């Protein structure tokens with residue numbers, strides 16, 4: 453009888469343990485977070501796309517010596533080794549800097565991806581990255597230009613990137629230029645979930661709903677706003693950027709900047725940060741790099757934020773979808789149209 457009782461107690465204890473473990477497991481699979489969450493991405497970073505190879509090392513060194521602590525790089529910008537020289541020359545301790553790099557479309561297959569992240573790390577002269585992004589939700593067949601790789605899905609690539617966290621190549625992983633459904637597809641299966649999503653957003657393509665969606669508790673992804681100065685990047689000027697006023701000359705923004713006793717660029721960047729995005733303006737000029745940091749001192753009232761939200765023009769500047777034969781941003785403002793303008797990267 454006593455033995456039977458002991459057996460019953462043991463069975464209950466075992467069952468409870470199994471249930472507890474399952475609950476833990478279910479919780480973990482519902483939301484598995486990247487490790488090392490304590491060091492967060494700084495709100496202002498220095499962009500490096502189209503930064504001249506001869507100028508970027510100095511720009512990075514100058515920025516880091518003057519209060520910046522975040523550099524946005526990518527293998528496809530073909531200047532990571534110069535960017536690395538700037539990081540080294542600054543003498544700022546590695547642990548005090550946030551370094552992001554990106555996996556290019558031709559490198560989505562596992563062997564290519566591993567070689568690519570190793571190259572970025574070596575060129576940037578660091579031991580590890582803080583963030584590694586899937587640059588586009590598009591895979592090309594290696595060595596075959598822009599021929600689409602139909603055999604490698606974004607989930608396959610994500611699995612490879614999760615291993616990069618486990619291998620300590622990078623502290624965090626994330627995505628870039630994804631539509632909402634594509635982010636959700638990763639969230640549905642991730643073991644290590646996206647830390648950040650870098651996409652085009654600025655006063656002329658605000659997408660505030662999409663920005664806010666990332667902040668929901670069940671999504672919890674930081675938004676990095678690229679091309680935060682709208683059509684200022686000269687690449688955009690002769691293309692879709694010409695459809696709208698240069699933001700420097702936009703009467704709404706010049707008036708607001710005057711009211712803030714600031715430049716238009718500082719005002720636009722300050723709005724980007726207050727609305728909940730990380731901003732990464734590119735510059736290779738000391739004067740601009742210093743000026744852009746001034747954005748950290750500007751704040752807007754609720755009324756001003758409301759007025760700015762009315763100035764959205766829903767114009768996307770950067771969309772290589774047509775040239776790649778891929779419909780991008782399908783559930784967002786200004787998606788790829790095969791009749792529309794295209795931007796060659």
Ligand SMILES: NC(=O)c1ccc[n+]([C@@H]2O[C@H](COP(=O)([O-])OP(=O)(O)OC[C@H]3O[C@@H](n4cnc5c(N)ncnc54)[C@H](OP(=O)(O)O)[C@@H]3O)[C@@H](O)[C@H]2O)c1
Nearest residue numbers: 499500501524678679680681684685717733734735736740
């Ligand atoms: N993930 C992606 O697919 C993706 C795509 C695009 C961009 N990005 C990242 O986002 C970064 C920023 O975007 P972006 O380079 O396209 O555009 P941006 O930062 O919005 O604009 C850059 C342009 O603004 C000028 N500029 C910067 N500060 C200025 C100031 N204070 N006054 C006047 N002009 C100023 C720069 O010229 P100067 O150099 O002469 O100052 C440059 O021509 C990129 O560099 C890259 O790191 C990522």
